[in-house]
Amino acid sequence: MKQTYVAEPQPEESANAHEAADAGRSERDPFLTAMGERVRMLRARRGMTRKTLAAETGLSERHLANLESGVGNASVLVLRQIAATLNCPLAEVIGDVTTASAEWLLIRELLQGRDPAALQRARMALAEMFSQAPADPHRNERIALIGLRGAGKSTLGRMLAQELKVPFVELTRVIEQLAGCPPSEIHSLYGASAYRRYEQRALEAVIAEHPRAVIASPGGLVSEPATFNTLLAHCFTVWLQAAPEEHMRRVVAQGDLRPMSGNREAMDDLKRILAGRSELYGRADMRFDTSEKTLADAYLQLRDRIAARLGAEPARID
Template sequence: MAKLSADEIGATERAAPEREERDPFLTALGERVRTLRLRRGLTRKALAVEAALSERHLANLESGVGNASVLVLRQVASALNCSLAEIVGDETTGSAEWLLIREVLQGRDSEALKRARLALTELFSQTPRDPNRDHRIALIGLRGAGKSTLGRMLADDLKVPFVELNRVVEKLAGCPPAEIHSLYGASAYRRYEHRALEAVIDTHPKAVIASPGGLVSEPATFNRLLAHCYTVWLQATPEDHMRRVIAQGDLRPMSGNDEAMDDLRRILAGRSELYNRADMAFDTSGHSLADAYLQLRGRLAARLAAE
């Protein structure tokens, strides 16, 4: 896909201020693309590379400026690993049955929707419930939530293996996740991530698993995790996330990005609904490491005993 020329970019920039009201459909479409991108933790530049578009073209699409072609939208959908219908609009308007299902679910709170999802999953499941599900504890959340630190402590206490899914991805691919993204793109990384999770489920009937923050954005992989692992969302404030990552010596969140904190907040907001599908949530902010671990261990024991 050819990038926009300087003349095209200039024309678009000149036209934008003159438009008093943007088209509502294009504005909504741009917001959906931006939300999907942030859920996957992708920068605009990274998505532009993955979709073979210019960053300016993608910026115009997200802001509702210009009229993107179907081919461009298909490229973006492919890079985001979602259907074109999810970008263009609501696929649940496509049949009478969908509309009836929507009517039943309309206005329900998140807990009711979760019960409905679990019931539907059980109804259409082709395999019996995994008897080892409660013996695999999967920790999800953004970087800096405490997945590795608390995960190792929990695994030691339970005397089970501790598995960092990123390490399994690296072993399967023969290179670090960052190189997979750089050399082969986000789609290739997602495939390795799914294979890594399958491998862990197959080889570990008992384990504590630290999952990558973006895993929840891939429906097939996340559904697999939820089906085979008791899942815990480790929460923290955006400030704590950032502080902990930097304290670990990783300065990438701040490197060349003056809006890093705003980006982090947007990613967290975009993924919160997905993280909330976990079996339980635990907020690590405002606790010392020892206190956080003791509370997490106690809540896990109580919840699993009640299952």
């Protein structure tokens, strides 16, 4: 597999979307308002613009804007269409799936109020309990970097792979090789669902081919539960964090002016996507903030932090 750097495409939110906002409606139904917030959050997690969601569902941007602001009373068929496009259960759009049964309620009660560390232990225990495959012995020998574009996944990942003398794999490139076209064309020609399938296939191919590697993953991979769970099960994951301003500055420094082109609210959009995904990124084994660090300092600190976390595990960091 040829390992070459390709900048990860980052979808941006559209600034041209109509604001749903009828200021004269002083009272909104709490259920519709909460549902609109969930749709907006699910869309942000996937880095989808309202314009993109409108195109893939066949709905108007105005209709989606009304729905997201809690003033649109969408039909069940429309909601089902939105759920399919966002690749989530309809129950997740309509309400809390954990109200579906008595057992769900009991499980939810046990987890209610637990801190992130406790929830992570619970998730890992459940994953081990229900896993039908043995634990991957090479998990700690594959280091996967996750996070938004501009956090340093490709640059730091390449440096780490070079020192460890392991392959550096940019998952976006593998997706492109499998599809025969760039991810942007996959989205435009076949839609988001097709891209998600290629993303899953690419990750599975990399895991099967490389028992040791450093992997730079697309920023939106975490929003697809099956693919992200595969990554967590087979790779030691590191969330590379950065301040929104750092993300924007680095992307522009790479020569990509799209975040600033025709989008005066680019920074707000980026913050919204980061907020929508932060809980998912937080499932990583480790997090490392690259803000306000030189490249050399960021790399040395990242390398040492990973080595300290893995300790005597067979990742051969040192």
